[in-house]
Amino acid sequence: MTERVALDANALMMPVEVGVRVFEELDRVCGDYDPVVPDVVADELASLADGNGEEATAAAVGTDLAxxxxxxxxxxxxxDDEIVALADAGAVDVVCTNDGPLRERVLAAGTPVVHLRGRNRLTRTHP
Structure with missing residues (x-):
């Protein structure tokens, strides 16, 4: 079964910020999946990419990955609210984020979360 995995901005910026190869890790953790990016996440990345410094570089990479x-x-x-709403409605099967408060909200909605474990590996946590 193909799972729909929603990625937030934090997840898409992980390659630059923490050196995680997000799609390779999702392949390992989820197997067959369809990566989904909410339009508000794409907008957030585009806005951050307009700045300077490492965050802007990470957001530009995140935009390319999106x-x-x-x-x-x-x-x-x-x-964050839109990702929780998608999880709560069953529109996505899993959420990939490294944002602690978002992770807790998604788990409370009954949806598994893929997040950073250790330095550069992702793990899956179930509610």
């Missing part, structure tokens, strides 16, 4: 993913339209403006 282009490999399916787009998910949302109604809201705050990425």
């Amino acid at each position: 282009a490999r993913c399916s787009d998910q339209e949302t109604d809201g403006q705050y990425a």
Whole structure:
């Protein structure tokens, strides 16, 4: 079964920020999956990429990685709320993030989370 995995901005910026090869790790942890990026996440990355420094570089890489993913339209403006709403509605099967508060909210909604474990490996946590 192909799982729909929503990625947040933090996950898409991990290659630069912590040296994680996100898609290789998702292959290992999830197997067959369809990566999904909510439109508000893509907007957030584009906004961050306009800046300077490491965060802007990470966001630019994240924007490139998001282009490999399916787009998910949302109604809201705050990425974390939209990701939780997608998880709660069953529109995605898994969420990939390294944001602690978002991880807790998604787990509370009953959806598994893929997150950083150690220096450069992802792991899956179930509610």
